[in-house]
Amino acid sequence: MTFIHKYPKAAKVAKANFxxxxxxxxxxxxxxxxxxxxxxxVFRGFFNSGEYYTLLTGHGVLLALIFTTFFIAGLFVWGVTxxxxxEPENMSYTWSWFWLMTIGTVMAxxxxxxxxxxxxxxxxxxxxxxxxxxxxxPLFYIGLALVLVGSWMAGADWFxxxxxxxxxxxxxxxxxxxxxxxxxxLMWYVCxxxxxxxxxxxxxxWSLGWVTEIEPLxxxxxxxxxxxxxxxxxxxxxxxxxYAILPKLSGGxxxxxxxxxxxxxxxxxxxTPVGYHHQYADAGISVGFKFYAMATTMLLxxxxxxxxxxxxxxxxxxxRQRGGKGYLKWxxxxxxxxxxxxxxxxxxxxxxxxxxxxxxxxxxxxxxxxHNTIWVPGHxxxxxGTAVALTFMxxxxxxxxxxxxxxxxxxxxxxxxxxxxxxxxxxxxxxMHRAGLAGVPRRTxxxxxxxxxxxxxxxxxxxxxxxxxxxxxxxxxxxxLFLWVVIASWMAGQKSDKPVDDHIPEPLSGVEHTPAxxxxxxxxxxxxxxxxxxxxxxxxxxxxxxxIFEPGALPRPS
Amino acid sequence: MPEDxxxxxxxxxxxxxxxxxxxxxxxxxxxxEFQPYGTLTLTLLYFLIVALMWVFMYFIEFxxxxxxxxx
Ligand code: HEM
Ligand SMILES: [Cu+2]
Numbered sequence: 001m002t003f004i005h006k007y008p009k010a011a012k013v014a015k016a017n018f019x020x021x022x023x024x025x026x027x028x029x030x031x032x033x034x035x036x037x038x039x040x041x042v043f044r045g046f047f048n049s050g051e052y053y054t055l056l057t058g059h060g061v062l063l064a065l066i067f068t069t070f071f072i073a074g075l076f077v078w079g080v081t082x083x084x085x086x087e088p089e090n091m092s093y094t095w096s097w098f099w100l101m102t103i104g105t106v107m108a109x110x111x112x113x114x115x116x117x118x119x120x121x122x123x124x125x126x127x128x129x130x131x132x133x134x135x136x137x138p139l140f141y142i143g144l145a146l147v148l149v150g151s152w153m154a155g156a157d158w159f160x161x162x163x164x165x166x167x168x169x170x171x172x173x174x175x176x177x178x179x180x181x182x183x184x185x186l187m188w189y190v191c192x193x194x195x196x197x198x199x200x201x202x203x204x205x206w207s208l209g210w211v212t213e214i215e216p217l218x219x220x221x222x223x224x225x226x227x228x229x230x231x232x233x234x235x236x237x238x239x240x241x242x243y244a245i246l247p248k249l250s251g252g253x254x255x256x257x258x259x260x261x262x263x264x265x266x267x268x269x270x271x272t273p274v275g276y277h278h279q280y281a282d283a284g285i286s287v288g289f290k291f292y293a294m295a296t297t298m299l300l301x302x303x304x305x306x307x308x309x310x311x312x313x314x315x316x317x318x319x320r321q322r323g324g325k326g327y328l329k330w331x332x333x334x335x336x337x338x339x340x341x342x343x344x345x346x347x348x349x350x351x352x353x354x355x356x357x358x359x360x361x362x363x364x365x366x367x368x369x370x371h372n373t374i375w376v377p378g379h380x381x382x383x384x385g386t387a388v389a390l391t392f393m394x395x396x397x398x399x400x401x402x403x404x405x406x407x408x409x410x411x412x413x414x415x416x417x418x419x420x421x422x423x424x425x426x427x428x429x430x431x432m433h434r435a436g437l438a439g440v441p442r443r444t445x446x447x448x449x450x451x452x453x454x455x456x457x458x459x460x461x462x463x464x465x466x467x468x469x470x471x472x473x474x475x476x477x478x479x480x481l482f483l484w485v486v487i488a489s490w491m492a493g494q495k496s497d498k499p500v501d502d503h504i505p506e507p508l509s510g511v512e513h514t515p516a517x518x519x520x521x522x523x524x525x526x527x528x529x530x531x532x533x534x535x536x537x538x539x540x541x542x543x544x545x546x547x548i549f550e551p552g553a554l555p556r557p558s
Numbered sequence: 559m560p561e562d563x564x565x566x567x568x569x570x571x572x573x574x575x576x577x578x579x580x581x582x583x584x585x586x587x588x589x590x591e592f593q594p595y596g597t598l599t600l601t602l603l604y605f606l607i608v609a610l611m612w613v614f615m616y617f618i619e620f621x622x623x624x625x626x627x628x629x
Contacts, residue, residue, distance in 0.1 A: 251582050255594075309601060313594040320592070321577065323584040327599045335582075352604060356611050369619060437618060457618065505576040508589045 002502055003082060003402035010081040011403045013094055017074030018396070018403070020102055021067050022486060025389075027109075028062030029479040031055045036428065036472025039447055040465035047116070052445035053125035054115035060128030061112060064234070064384060066105050069147065071392045072237045073101070073154050076181040078399060079240065080158045083177035084165040088157055097153035104146025111140035127443065129227065131198070131219045138207040145199050148192060155185035173511045174519050176257055177244055183264040184236040186525050187229060190532060191272045194225025202548070211549050217284045218543045224278040225536060229271040234384050236267060238391040242311045242344060244504065245395060249341040250334055252318025254507040258514035259310045265518060266303040268528050270296055273535035280367045289539050290364055296535075297362045304355065311348065317508065339411065343394020343418035347387045350425060354382030357433060374447075375436025378429045386425050393482050394418055400486060401500035406493030408500070414485045420478035428471025431464040438464075 004011040034055055037043040047055060077094075081087060088094040114122030114137065124136035130144075158181055162174070174182070202219050205211050247254045254260065276293035279285055316330060324330025335341045357379040360366055370376065397414050401407055408414060438456040440447050454461055493499070517523070577586035 251580070252587075308604070309597060312600055313597040316594050316596040317587060317592055319596075321583045321585060321587050324596075327595055330596050356608065359608070360615070366615070366619060503576060508592065 002405060002498055002500070003078065004405045005497070007081050007087050009087045009091055009094075010077050013088065013091075013098060014074040014077040014399075015403050016098055017070045017077065018400075020105060021070035021074065021392075022483065024062040024066040024070065024105070025479070026483055028059050028067060029476060031059035032063070033472055033476040035059060036468055036475075039445060040469045041446070041448065042465065042469040049445035051116060053127065053443075054112060054123065056443060057115075057125050057127050057130075058109075058112045061108060063389070064128050065144075065230075066108075066147070068234045068237075068384070068388065068392075069151055070101070070105075072184075072233070073098075073151070075237055075240065075392075075395075075399070076154075076158060076184075078403070079177040079244070080161055080181050083175035084161055086161055086165060089160050089164055093153075094157055097150045097157065099150075100153065101147050101150030104143040104148075104150060107139050107143030107146065109143075111137045111143065129223060130203070131223045132203075132206070132214060132216060135207055138204060141199050141203045141207055145196075145204070148196060148199070151188065152192070155188060158182060158185060173514065173516075176254075176260060176507070176511070177240075179261060179519070180236070180240045180243065180264055182521065183261075183268050183524075184233065184240070186521065186528070187236070187268045187271050188233050190268070190525075190528050191226045191229030191233070194222045194272075194275075194536075198222035198226075214549055215543060215546055217282065218540075218546075218548060220279065220282065221275075221285070221540065221543060224275040225272065226275070227278055228275045231380075231384065232267050232271045234388045236264065238347070238388045239263070239307060241391050241395045242307070242348060243314075245398065246311065246341070246344045246348075247314035247318060248504050249338065249344065249398070250315040250318030251322045252314055252316075252320075252508075253505045255310045255313040255317065256509040256513075257507040257511045258509070258518065259306055260507075261514060261518040263303040263306050263310075265524050266300075268524055269531055270300050270303075272528070272532045274300060276535075277362055277364075277367075280364050281371050284543075285539060289535075292535065294362060294364045301355075301359075308352065314508075315345070337415060339408075339414035339418060340394050340398040342415065343390050343397070343421075346418050346422040347390040347394065350382045350390070350422065351387035354379060354387060357382070370436050372442055373436035374432045374440045374442045377442050378432030378436055381425060381429050381432070386421065386429075390418060390421050393421075396482075396486060398500060398502075400489055401493070401496075402502050404490055404493065404499075405495055405497075406489055406499055407496055408485070409489045409493050410485045413481050417478050417481040417485065420474055420481065424471045424474030424476075424478060426471070427467045428475065431467035431471065434459060435461070435464045435468075440464075 034046045035052070038046065038049070038052065038055075077088070108124070111122055111124040114120045115125050122137045122139060124130075124140035126134040126136045126140070130136065130140070158178070162178060162182060165178075198219050202214050202222070206214055243254055243260045274293050274296045276285060276290050277297045280290055315334060316324070319330040319333040322333045322335075324333035334345065336345075357370075357375065360370060361376070361379060397408055434456060435454070436442075438454040438461070440454055440461075456464065577583045
């Protein structure tokens with residue numbers, strides 16, 4: 001018996017979410033390939049440079065927003081259903097959020113792809129940050145709004161299951177798979193307040209022509225209210241996999257239940273108030289607020305370090321149970337020949353590397369050094385582009401058999417895939433970082449200027465361009481391998497009652513050692529709201545007082 | 559309290575004995591026996607690299623005695 005036999009309805013929803021996620025991954029990945037060749041001037045024949053923003057919007061939105069959201073929905077359906085041992089409460093309701101999100105996705109995608117049709121009036125070349133002055137067709141914003149509402153309903157679905165479960169088990173502790181999902185969603189509810197206000201209050205009326213001017217700083221601020229926390233909306237589900245599943249794949253147990261819960265609570269509390277760290281270069285926000293954001297950002301290193309410790313210790317436990325010895329020799333005993341494990345582990349290593357550039361980004365002064373250069377995509381291809389995306393791909397190798405009742409096919413290709421991603425990303429991302437230090441801008445189709453030379457600190461521009469192009473190509477090949485393995489296994493994998501070992505052992509230090517207060521969702525949610533109000537109420541009031549629809553409002557230098 | 563909270567109750571394997579059923583596993587290590595020296599080593603290595611990167615950053619920002627982006 002595996003998941004699909006026990007919970008056929010939930011399996012169907014999870015699979016539907018994965019289908020949308022992987023289609024978005026395929027289209028978005030193809031655009032990434034085009035970009036890597038285009039902006040390095042290796043090959044510019046796919047599209048002309050005027051269409052670059054359209055491609056980049058497709059890439060950013062489909063990968064960072066759509067692929068992630070749908071995969072997360074599928075993952076949480078699996079985890080909540082399994083750990084509460086109940087199917088979703090009402091399937092019509094469950095399918096309604098799925099279809100709402102899907103319709104929204106189709107609308108936004110049509111708006112973006114419209115930009116590739118000559119003379120089309122439907123376009124949305126606004127990048128995945130989509131704030132003014134760039135303006136999209138209303139279809140784009142309305143589509144995104146539907147995705148957002150759908151995601152809220154999905155969260156409500158899991159809370160609904162939890163409430164029902166709670167009635168039947170009043171004294172039990174929240175199972176950890178459900179705990180992590182619910183806390184991620186609590187954080188999502190807090191941070192999407194900003195996005196909803198921006199999209200519904202400002203962007204939709206503006207794109208429909210009901211208002212012609214909006215105060216520029218306000219939508220930017222509302223966006224980044226959401227824009228940092230969204231990275232944790234991507235990352236926490238990757239942590240979910242690392243905490244809940246990776247220890248088992250390593251042959252061990254999760255090191256500690258309570259550490260896991262504490263980490264998710266800290267993220268709920270601190271993710272949203274730090275948004276200003278994306279606005280260090282914005283005029284009109286006083287240095288004090290930026291400084292507060294910097295300090296809180298540095299505090300956020302703490303849960304990531306706890307995660308480093310807990311996850312590595314769990315893997316070490318696995319390796320030692322499999323006969324590993326020594327200070328570092330145990331690493332060799334980890335299952336480096338199992339695709340799901342390898343993908344998660346390499347994703348974790350890349351994430352540790354992303355920590356270096358992340359610390360540079362977070363510093364108020366040195367941020368200026370890399371602001372708006374290609375260093376920034378270099379950084380987030382390590383984090384969301386690898387830590388998250390590679391973890392999601394890898395864990396699909398383990399989840400898919402449970403959701404389809406079929407064994408994985410082409411295990412060798414599945415094993416090559418994460419190694420290839422790691423190699424491609426090492427090339428692409430190191431070159432992006434170094435090119436950024438030389439001042440090469442991001443989001444630019446033709447970053448070479450005539451009569452101007454970038455001066456790299458080490459290496460040459462030509463070498464970096466090649467690394468980006470070759471790295472991007474290897475990544476694309478890896479992506480094709482992934483899709484190939486998934487489609488083949490899904491369609492033609494051998495049917496089995498137990499296609500994969502889906503048992504998850506209990507943590508080493510179990511829930512009996514976890515203080516009850518950690519499960520108090522009302523308390524943590526209220527605290528999170530208070531922290532957000534402290535960080536945002538005053539500056540937002542100031543901006544609103546300037547006049548929401550006043551074009552002339554002056555930015556106020558500190 | 560069930561043996562294993564992440565596992566549906568009707569599961570036939572018991573959580574505690576997972577190691578016994580698993581051919582990959584040579585020996586079960588309990589929480590009292592487990593000494594994560596490897597994790598400590600890796601964490602220290604990571605901190606060392608972070609510290610070196612900070613030192614290195616000095617040369618990137620100030621080494622040329624000029625702003626490194628705007629010429
Ligand atoms: C086949 C793999 C990939 C390749 C070759 C690739 C390539 C690129 C390149 C070259 C850029 C920089 C474009 C520019 O600034 O001019 C970029 C931007 C970006 N990529 Fe990727 N990427 C890949 C996978 C991913 C994944 C998996 C994600 C996220 C899940 C992702 C998210 C982003 C985002 C958010 C941007 C920034 C868009 C913007 O600036 O508006 N990429 N990508
Ligand atoms: Cu951020």
